[in-house]
């Protein structure tokens with residue numbers, strides 16, 4: 001992202017942010033309530049329009065980018081309310097949609113890979129026993145874990161997680177830390193919004209802190225892996 005600017009109600013809630021996420025980064029986006037963290041991660045992915053500046057994903061503007069299966073986004077809140085009830089397994093399996101081969105009906109090997117990935121994702125968030133339950137009847141923290149599992153099931157290269165640990169108990173936070181540790185070890189890229197890093201702290205390779213829509217502080221805690229270009233456009 002270069003000069004990323006988002007205006008809401010005539011106010012700049014993202015004010016000229018330059019950010020390049022490299023492959024293998026585990027980047028934590030920190031800052032007070034209202035600092036612009038969610039807006040930044042949505043803008044990086046093209047989910048909110050920029051009033052000025054530009055963002056690129058693997059070198060493409062979001063409107064032209066096609067390989068969405070390479071990205072797994074965990075939004076801050078569960079987007080489904082009390083609408084059509086879906087089981088936990090169905091929600092998690094929806095994370096595989098982007099990986100579907102174009103051949104219909106799905107090949108047997110696709111279906112087996114889908115089942116295995118969904119089972120792994122459910123186990124990783126400790127919801128294997130709840131797979132048949134209605135997702136909208138779970139607690140807030142459990143629903144957050146369903147969303148994390150949906151992203152894991154897609155086996156993307158880049159995870160973008162907006163407060164994945166908010167409202168999630170200590171044991172589940174530790175389980176998420178261990179899963180992210182494995183993913184980071186495989187060279188996947190993680191961008192996560194957090195208030196408190198808690199057990200995720202040892203995994204983090206970079207932090208940026210936002211204040212009033214600007215990057216006010218940056219740290220690099222470990223050497224980042226520079227190589228394949230991950231999300232977003234030009235260097236700061």
Ligand SMILES: Nc1ncnc2c1ncn2[C@@H]1O[C@H](COP(=O)(O)OP(=O)(O)OP(=O)(O)O)[C@@H](O)[C@H]1O
Pocket residue numbers: 008009013031032033034035036037038039040
């Ligand atoms: N849809 C919207 N319409 C108007 N203003 C908005 C909208 N979404 C966000 N904002 C404003 O943009 C600013 C940044 O919001 P954002 O949600 O990005 O902050 P945040 O750092 O993620 O906060 P939190 O830690 O509370 O989640 C806030 O002042 C918020 O009120």
